[in-house]
Amino acid sequence: xxxxxxxxxxxxxxxxxxxxxxxxxxxxxxxxxxxxxxxxxxxxxxxxxxxxxxxxxxxxxxxxxxxxxxxxxxxxxxxxxxxxxxxxxxxxxxxxxxxxxxxxxxxxxxxxxxxxxxxxxxxxxxxxxxxxxxxxxxxxxxxxxxxxxxxxxxxxxxxxxxxxxxxxxxxxxxxxxxxxxxxxxxxxxxxxxxxxxxxxxxxxxxxxxxxxxxxxxxxxxxxxxxxxxxxxxxxxxxxxxxxxxxxxxxxxxxxxxxxxxxx
Ligand SMILES: [Zn+2]
Numbered sequence: 708x709x710x711x712x713x714x715x716x717x718x719x720x721x722x723x724x725x726x727x728x729x730x731x732x733x734x735x736x737x738x739x740x741x742x743x744x745x746x747x748x749x750x751x752x753x754x755x756x757x758x759x760x761x762x763x764x765x766x767x768x769x770x771x772x773x774x775x776x777x778x779x780x781x782x783x784x785x786x787x788x789x790x791x792x793x794x795x796x797x798x799x800x801x802x803x804x805x806x807x808x809x810x811x812x813x814x815x816x817x818x819x820x821x822x823x824x825x826x827x828x829x830x831x832x833x834x835x836x837x838x839x840x841x842x843x844x845x846x847x848x849x850x851x852x853x854x855x856x857x858x859x860x861x862x863x864x865x866x867x868x869x870x871x872x873x874x875x876x877x878x879x880x881x882x883x884x885x886x887x888x889x890x891x892x893x894x895x896x897x898x899x900x901x902x903x904x905x906x907x908x909x910x911x912x913x914x915x916x917x918x919x920x921x922x923x924x925x926x927x928x929x930x931x932x933x934x935x936x937x938x939x940x941x942x943x944x945x946x947x948x949x950x951x952x953x954x955x956x957x958x959x960x961x962x963x964x965x966x967x968x969x970x
Pocket of ligand 1: 821822823824825826833834837838
């Protein structure tokens with residue numbers, strides 16, 4: 708649920724963070740040394756460090772066949788400077804940067820590792836930019852399908868889909884086509900990539916997701932180094948929601964075989 712979200716948030720922060728002349732993200736003059744996911748115990752030498760951890764805080768029906776899940780991430784910047792005042796300044800600056808960067812990302816794509824080239828990316832546009840030789844026919848199909856559905860209820864021309872949505876949908880159409888093994892092989896898709904897509908399916912992965920209502924909902928801009936001398940922490944809470952399509956309900960999607968209970 709959260710692993711790909713962690714990676715996405717880390718990617719966004721790293722990309723948007725102000726950098727020094729060596730292209731390393733900095734808090735004033737201090738280069739950020741580590742970007743950790745999950746719980747972590749710091750030593751003084753590791754600072755500044757950004758730690759991202761989180762949890763799922765609620766799941767409920769949003770509409771017929773749709774569940775809404777809410778996530779809450781805690782993003783903490785640890786800093787340690789030469790004096791308490793300097794530590795406070797660095798903590799405040801880290802909090803300001805986190806807040807400013809995250810404010811621009813009210814909606815976020817969460818893209819799993821690309822099964823074609825095995826790289827991570829922040830935008831589904833990756834699929835069309837890097838793998839257009841595979842996806843071009845699917846882009847046309849997806850736009851045509853969207854136009855047809857639009858025409859059912861509108862007399863005006865359909866608006867064009869956003870590039871990232873079009874690319875993401877084209878990728879999912881290709882992905883589903885691989886999974887439906889009765890389809891002919893896909894042009895330019897290697898056997899290894901096909902195998903990875905089938906393995907994703909087997910592992911119930913969702914390769915393209917969209918988070919909405921992404922917002923900083925709480926910020927403790929400095930903990931004042933409480934009990935930690937010069938080691939200060941600035942902590943922000945990032946909330947996000949995701950809609951999940953649920954295509955199966957039961958009760959008849961279970962095997963009918965029987966077994967003896969263990970005694
Ligand atoms: Zn790729």
